[in-house]
Amino acid sequence: MTKLPVAIIGGGPVGLAAAAHLLERGERPLLFEAGSTVGASVLEWRHVRMFSPWEFNVDEASLRLLNGSGWEMPPADELPTGAELVARYLRPLSELPAMRSVIRTGARVAGISRHRLDKVKDQGREQAPFQLHVEYDDGGEALVEARAVIDASGTWRQLNPMGANGMPAIGESALRDRIAYGLPDVKGRERRRFAGRRVMVVGSGHSAINVLLDLIDLRVDYPATEIVWLMRGGNLQKVYGGGEADALAARGLLGLRIKAAVDAGALEIVTPFSITEVAAMDAGLCIRGEADGAMTGYYADEMIVCTGARPDLEMLRELRLDLDPAVEATRSLAPLIDPNLHSCGTVRPHGEAELRQPEKDFYIIGMKSYGRAPTFLMATGYEQARSVVAALCGDWEAAGDVWLNLPETGVCVTDYVIEGVCCEPETVPRQLVSIGEIPIAVGEFDAQSVQVEPCC
Numbered sequence: 378m379t380k381l382p383v384a385i386i387g388g389g390p391v392g393l394a395a396a397a398h399l400l401e402r403g404e405r406p407l408l409f410e411a412g413s414t415v416g417a418s419v420l421e422w423r424h425v426r427m428f429s430p431w432e433f434n435v436d437e438a439s440l441r442l443l444n445g446s447g448w449e450m451p452p453a454d455e456l457p458t459g460a461e462l463v464a465r466y467l468r469p470l471s472e473l474p475a476m477r478s479v480i481r482t483g484a485r486v487a488g489i490s491r492h493r494l495d496k497v498k499d500q501g502r503e504q505a506p507f508q509l510h511v512e513y514d515d516g517g518e519a520l521v522e523a524r525a526v527i528d529a530s531g532t533w534r535q536l537n538p539m540g541a542n543g544m545p546a547i548g549e550s551a552l553r554d555r556i557a558y559g560l561p562d563v564k565g566r567e568r569r570r571f572a573g574r575r576v577m578v579v580g581s582g583h584s585a586i587n588v589l590l591d592l593i594d595l596r597v598d599y600p601a602t603e604i605v606w607l608m609r610g611g612n613l614q615k616v617y618g619g620g621e622a623d624a625l626a627a628r629g630l631l632g633l634r635i636k637a638a639v640d641a642g643a644l645e646i647v648t649p650f651s652i653t654e655v656a657a658m659d660a661g662l663c664i665r666g667e668a669d670g671a672m673t674g675y676y677a678d679e680m681i682v683c684t685g686a687r688p689d690l691e692m693l694r695e696l697r698l699d700l701d702p703a704v705e706a707t708r709s710l711a712p713l714i715d716p717n718l719h720s721c722g723t724v725r726p727h728g729e730a731e732l733r734q735p736e737k738d739f740y741i742i743g744m745k746s747y748g749r750a751p752t753f754l755m756a757t758g759y760e761q762a763r764s765v766v767a768a769l770c771g772d773w774e775a776a777g778d779v780w781l782n783l784p785e786t787g788v789c790v791t792d793y794v795i796e797g798v799c800c801e802p803e804t805v806p807r808q809l810v811s812i813g814e815i816p817i818a819v820g821e822f823d824a825q826s827v828q829v830e831p832c833c
Contacts, residue, residue, distance in 0.1 A: 378504070378506060378524045379524065380693075381506055381522055381523050381524040382404075382405045382406055382407040382523055382524070383399055383404055383405070383406050383407070383408055383524060383525045383526070383527065383766075383769060384386055384406075384407050384408075384409065384507065384509055384521065384523035384526045385399075385407070385408040385409070385521060385526075385527045386408075386409055386472070386486045386526070386527070386528045386529060386530045386742065387408075387410065387528070387529035387530040387531055388408055388409075388412070388414075388415035388416065388417070388467075388480060388482065388774050389415070389416055389418060389460070389467075389529065389531055389743065389757065390416070390419070390434070390436070390442075390466075390467060390484070390743075390758065391441060391529045391531075391742055391743035391744075391755070391758035391761070391762055392408060392410070392477070392527075392529035392530075392743065393408070393415060393436075393470055393471065394436035394438065394439055394469060394758070394762040394763075394764040395527050395529060395742065395765070395766055396407075396408050396476060396479055396480070397436060397438040397439040397442050397470070397476070398436075398762055398763055398766035398767075399439075399440040399766050400411060400438075400475050400476070400479070400771075401438045401441065402441070402764060402766065402767075402772075403440070403800060404769075406479050406480055406764075407481070407521070407523065407732060408480045408481065408583040409481050409484040409485070409486050409509070409511060410480065410481065410482045410483075410484065411483070411484065411485040411486075411523075411530075411534075412482065412483070413481070413482055413483055413514070414463075414468070414482060415463070415467050415470075415471040416459075416462065416463035416467040416468070417481065417529055418533035418534065419459045419463050420459060420460065420463055421533065421559065421560075421702055422459045423459040423460035423463070423756075424458060424460045424560075424564070424565055425458060425459050425560055425563075425587055426456050426457070426627065427456055427457055427458070427459070427462070427536045427551070427627070428583075428625040428627045428628040428631075429456070429625055429627075429754065429755065429756070430454045430455055430456055430457075431450065431451045431452065431453050431454075431455055431456075431457060431466075432453040432454065433755065433756045434457065434466070434755055434756075435450065435466060435631040435761065436763075437671055437759070437761040437763070438763065439466075440623075441471050441525065442470065442473055442476070442825050443469060443473070446469075446473055448469050448530045448562055450465075453778055456627055459516060461512075463497075463505065467530060472731055473507070473592040474628060478751045479791050481511075481513035481570065481575055482581075483513055483515070483544075484511050484512075484513055484514075484687045485511065485512045486509050486510070486511055486512075486692055487510045487511070487512050487692055488509075488510040488531070488692050488694070488695060489505070489507060489508070489509050489510070489526055489528075489692060489693060489695065489739075490507070490510075490695035491505040491507060491526070491695075491787075492505045492507075492522065493505065493654055494507050495695055496694070496695045496696065496697060498823070501586075501730075503737045506522040506523060506524060506736070507522065507523045507524070507525070507526050507738075507739070508520050508521070508523075508827075509521045509522075509523060509526070512617075523677060523779060524738065525738035525739070525740075525769050526738070526739045526740075527737070527740050527762075527765060527766075528693070528740065528741045528742070528745060529741075529742050529743040529745070529758070530743075530745055530764070531688070531744045531745055532686035532687060532688050532689070532744050532745055533559070533686060533744075534809030535609055535686050535687050535689040536558045536559055536682070536684075536685070536686050537684040537685045537686055537687055538681075538682070538684070539556075539579050539652050539682045539684060540652060540653070540657070541651035541653070541666070541667075542549060543610050546581050546652045546653055546654055546655050546666075547653060547654040547655070548654055548655045548656050548657075549655050551719070552655055552656075552662065553655060555662065555680075556584060556655075556662075556680045556681075556682060557570075557658070557679065557680065557681045557682070558681070558682045558683075559584070559682075559683065560584055560588060560683070561588070561681060562594055563576075563588060563591045563595055563681075564594055564595050568595060570679060571592065571595060571602065572595060572598070572599040572602060573599045573601040573602055573677055573811075574601075574602060574603070574678035574679050575594055575602075575603040575605065575661070575676070575677050575678045575679070576602065576603065576604055576605070576677060576678065576679045576680070576681065577605040577606075577607055577662075577675065577677035577679070577680045577681070578592070578604070578605070578606050578607065578680075578681045578683060579607045579608075579652065579680065579681070579682045579683060579684060580608070580682065580683030580684045580685070581601070581609065581610060581616045582683065582685060583631060583686075584685070585632065586631050586632070586634075586635045586681035587618075588683055589604060589606055589635060589638070589644060589685065590631070590634055590635060590638070590680055592604045592644075592719070593638055593643055595818075603645070604644040604645065605642070605644065605645045605647060605675065606645065606646050606647065606648075606709065607647045607648070607650050607652070607664070607675070607678060608646075608647070608648040608649065608650065609648075609649055609650065609767055610648065610649055610650055611648045611649040613636075613639070613646075613648070615634075615797060616633040617633070617635065617636045618631070618632035620632050620633050620636075631695075647668070647675060648667065649669075650667070651665050651667045651668075652664055652665070652666040653666045653667065653672075655667070655680070655703055658676065659679065661676055661677055661678040661679070662677050662679075662680050663675070663676055663827070664676075664677065664680070667750050675679050680721075685746075685749070685751050687705070687748070687749050688705055688741075688745045688748055688749075689745075690705070692699070696734070696736045696739055697734070697736040698734055698735065698736065699734060699735050699736040700748065701748065702748055703715070703749075704716075704747075704748045705746055705747055705748030705749050706746060706748035707731060707733070707734065707741075707746075708752065709727075709730065709731040709733070710727060710731040710732065710746065710804070711730075711748070711750075712723045713727060713731070714747055714750040714752055714753075715782070716749075716750050716751060716752065717752065725781075726757075726779045726780060726781035727757075727760075727761070727779060728760060728764025728765065728768075728776060728777070728779040729764045729767070729768040729776045729777070730761075730776075730777065732746060732761060732764075732765060738769065740765045741766055742758060742761040742762055743758040743761065743762075744758070746761060751830065756780060756781060760779060760780065760781050763775075764776045764779055789805065
């Protein structure tokens with residue numbers, strides 16, 4: 378087992394960070410990326426500028442590898458686009474000789490199991506190596522053995538449907554080729570598709586806001602463009618976010634800009650509205666659903682669905698997982714990120730302990746570790762990678778010493794509530810970790826009985 382590599386699935390920022398940490402500890406990783414290049418999913422939103430500056434987008438172990446190659450760190454306070462993140466960081470990192478030798482692109486992991494053991498078998502399970510069923514772009518297939526597996530494959534390839542019940546709306550699957558999902562480049566590569574058309578955008582998150590603002594910019598050159606914003610919920614103030622008080626200024630600016638557009642009547646708003654059906658109508662689409670208890674319909678030439686993403690768990694069917702039934706993260710992590718409880722951007726530091734699965738030496742990290750929760754930050758994934766790699770290398774002290782560097786004003790904590798008893802941070806009877814300068818209690822408390830009360 379000790380001679381086998383640690384397999385990493387996904388060549389995005391967090392997967393590459395895991396490889397860098399393993400190499401730094403003298404381990405042999407083997408990274409599989411389904412796309413033709415590292416950062417393949419990032420390149421699908423290459424035109425989008427990130428909220429967080431370079432300072433929080435570069436992993437420390439990766440930085441140490443790059444510093445020895447003559448690479449220059451971009452300005453710490455500059456906000457990269459997805460294309461810049463790949464060109465100026467991920468690609469140079471992947472081209473280092475040590476990294477290049479362990480990366481396999483065009484290699485899709487279709488399934489993971491144990492050598493000669495399916496999910497049901499107990500005997501000798503923890504001593505058996507993992508087997509990854511890998512499908513290559515050239516049509517070849519292979520079973521690759523590993524002593525441990527880190528799944529950092531993300532969620533971008535599994536975008537949510539438009540149905541309000543979490544399932545595709547009636548007719549959606551049949552019309553999928555006529556519906557845009559995610560973050561289409563409406564001002565660039567795909568402008569001809571949307572210019573001068575009646576475009577409906579579904580969703581209430583930052584992706585939807587990005588697309589709406591791009592459509593408003595597109596209308597400067599194509600005044601006939603009509604914009605309809607459809608949301609399931611009706612709390613616009615929550616959608617606008619923290620504005621000028623947001624610790625990430627670019628994120629706050631998005632909320633301010635869309636609020637100004639709404640106030641100016643720059644787009645039509647339909648909220649609350651729950652989609653139940655979509656049908657082809659002439660050259661466009663008819664969207665039907667429920668608003669205020671009554672069924673109604675709207676017409677659009679084009680439709681963009683920005684309703685987030687979810688983890689693809691199919692390739693993990695032969696592994697023993699313990700996931701929260703709602704969030705689809707581990708049961709330890711889910712209460713810390715549940716979108717029903719956390720809506721103001723607080724991020725609690727966490728690592729190997731919260732990500733541990735019943736399947737020994739298998740971990741999900743990165744965006745996929747958050748399941749259906751949309752509040753993931755790249756810096757969180759880097760700390761996950763560092764902690765998990767430390768554990769796989771037997772350095773349990775480093776694995777448990779979890780820290781998260783974020784903007785100092787990113788999280789505001791007033792007090793702690795431990796089983797109903799409020800106390801100051803220094804009186805919390807457990808190990809403290811930190812978000813910036815703010816100590817946060819973690820450890821053996823039941824996750825449901827330990828809460829951080831945000832002042833945002």
